[in-house]
Amino acid sequence: xxxxxxxxxxxxxxxxxxxxxxxxxxxxxxxxxxxxxxxxxxxxxxxxxxxxxxxxxxxxxxxxxxxxxxxxxxxxxxxxxxxxxxxxxxxxxxxxxxxxxxxxxxxxxxxxxxxxxxxxxxxxxxxxxxxxxxxxxxxxxxxxxxxxxxxxxxxxxxxxxxxxxxxxxxxxxxxxxxxxxxxxxxxxxxxxxxxxxxxxxxxxxxxxxxxxxxxx
Amino acid sequence: xxxxxxxxxxxxxxxxxxxxxxxxxxxxxxxxxxxxxxxxxxxxxxxxxxxxxxxxxxxxxxxxxxxxxxxxxxxxxxxxxxxxxxxxxxxxxxxxxxxxxxxxxxxxxxxxxxxxxxxxxxxxxxxxxxxxxxxxxxxxxxxxxxxxxxxxxxxxxxxxxxxxxxxxxxxxxxxxxxxxxxxxxxxxxxxxxxxxxxxxxxxxxxxxxxxxxxxxxxxxxxxxxxxxxxxxx
Numbered sequence: 285x286x287x288x289x290x291x292x293x294x295x296x297x298x299x300x301x302x303x304x305x306x307x308x309x310x311x312x313x314x315x316x317x318x319x320x321x322x323x324x325x326x327x328x329x330x331x332x333x334x335x336x337x338x339x340x341x342x343x344x345x346x347x348x349x350x351x352x353x354x355x356x357x358x359x360x361x362x363x364x365x366x367x368x369x370x371x372x373x374x375x376x377x378x379x380x381x382x383x384x385x386x387x388x389x390x391x392x393x394x395x396x397x398x399x400x401x402x403x404x405x406x407x408x409x410x411x412x413x414x415x416x417x418x419x420x421x422x423x424x425x426x427x428x429x430x431x432x433x434x435x436x437x438x439x440x441x442x443x444x445x446x447x448x449x450x451x452x453x454x455x456x457x458x459x460x461x462x463x464x465x466x467x468x469x470x471x472x473x474x475x476x477x478x479x480x481x482x483x484x485x486x487x488x489x490x491x492x493x494x495x496x497x498x499x500x
Numbered sequence: 501x502x503x504x505x506x507x508x509x510x511x512x513x514x515x516x517x518x519x520x521x522x523x524x525x526x527x528x529x530x531x532x533x534x535x536x537x538x539x540x541x542x543x544x545x546x547x548x549x550x551x552x553x554x555x556x557x558x559x560x561x562x563x564x565x566x567x568x569x570x571x572x573x574x575x576x577x578x579x580x581x582x583x584x585x586x587x588x589x590x591x592x593x594x595x596x597x598x599x600x601x602x603x604x605x606x607x608x609x610x611x612x613x614x615x616x617x618x619x620x621x622x623x624x625x626x627x628x629x630x631x632x633x634x635x636x637x638x639x640x641x642x643x644x645x646x647x648x649x650x651x652x653x654x655x656x657x658x659x660x661x662x663x664x665x666x667x668x669x670x671x672x673x674x675x676x677x678x679x680x681x682x683x684x685x686x687x688x689x690x691x692x693x694x695x696x697x698x699x700x701x702x703x704x705x706x707x708x709x710x711x712x713x714x715x716x717x718x719x720x721x722x723x724x725x726x727x728x729x730x731x732x733x
């Protein structure tokens with residue numbers, strides 16, 4: 285009696301799970317192209333904020349490799365690097381490095397670097413820093429992040445690549461030093477990484493297949 | 501228990517409001533009510549799930565054994581929340597990114613399983629749908645009012661980033677109440693949400709007491725003013 289009861293209960297629950305799971309799978313199928321398009325548009329917007337679209341003519345989203353350098357790029361996960369080219373010649377890269385020592389947690393960055401080693405733009409992709417204090421690194425909150433554009437390893441010199449409180453040239457925020465300090469350090473390290481590996485960064489073959497290989 | 505459609509709507513919107521009376525679903529309420537658009541987004545998502553899950557639970561209410569009803573309800577709710585999450589990811593991607601983890605957390609919102617258990621499993625589909633939508637509307641209402649308060653005091657705007665929800669070209673909806681407003685931080689942080697919600701609950705209780713007093717006074721009015729006595733609800 286008990287076994288029959290248990291079996292019946294299991295079957296009913298299983299049927300519900302099957303129907304529910306099936307419906308969800310169906311909706312997943314339906315929405316998949318839209319989701320892909322949205323994610324791609326979002327990534328492109330960030331890329332175009334750090335590398336102006338008029339400076340390159342390649343499909344930057346698909347010209348991508350991943351690299352790994354836990355010390356300089358702030359994470360042991362593979363780091364995407366997007367390459368911008370004009371007529372096949374290298375123009376700039378966008379490196380998705382991480383500032384691991386934010387006040388609340390790691391801060392994901394997108395650092396655009398031109399061939400000559402100058403910063404073409406930096407944006408914060410995601411962070412959990414305190415609203416009203418550390419979140420000044422967000423471009424929507426303040427212009428602070430624009431202060432990296434045009435900088436390079438020589439501008440300022442090594443001892444200038446800190447927040448002002450530590451003797452450097454970059455502003456810190458009143459009441460929040462740790463956050464800008466982490467971002468300044470991460471941008472500097474990304475520039476160093478670029479300097480060491482720039483040849484390889486442009487020459488390595490893209491891991492993404494070019495468009496037209498059977499997808500929309 | 502509310503039976504007529506009018507009573508069901510009244511219960512959901514006011515008399516048994518999830519956020520002001522039942523005090524259910526406070527976690528998303530407090531975390532997401534920072535701006536009107538965020539509040540509206542999560543409120544509508546929750547209402548959608550409430551309606552869908554109430555209808556489904558009502559449809560299968562005779563097929564589910566009493567001992568299995570909790571896992572079955574949770575299963576149904578989780579499927580609806582996943583579907584809503586996918587739809588939001590597909591069509592309002594930026595809003596989806598901002599609401600983040602609170603969309604899948606709708607599954608844990610006590611309102612939904614409470615309505616499934618206490619209403620949808622005992623009433624027909626039509627009434628259950630109405631109940632789900634009314635409870636969701638009441639929840640969304642409180643979310644939006646709280647969001648408006650917090651956004652106005654914390655940022656000095658209303659309906660900022662309207663384009664996240666209504667598409668490009670709807671930026672005109674944003675109202676800037678104070679230019680160059682530095683913002684009152686407390687309103688943006690969780691304590692401000694708690695205080696704001698407390699004020700709203702107090703306000704509702706004051707309104708209820710006043711209207712009860714007015715009703716009692718009308719009852720005691722001399723019979724000559726029969727029209728007045730008949731007018732109390």
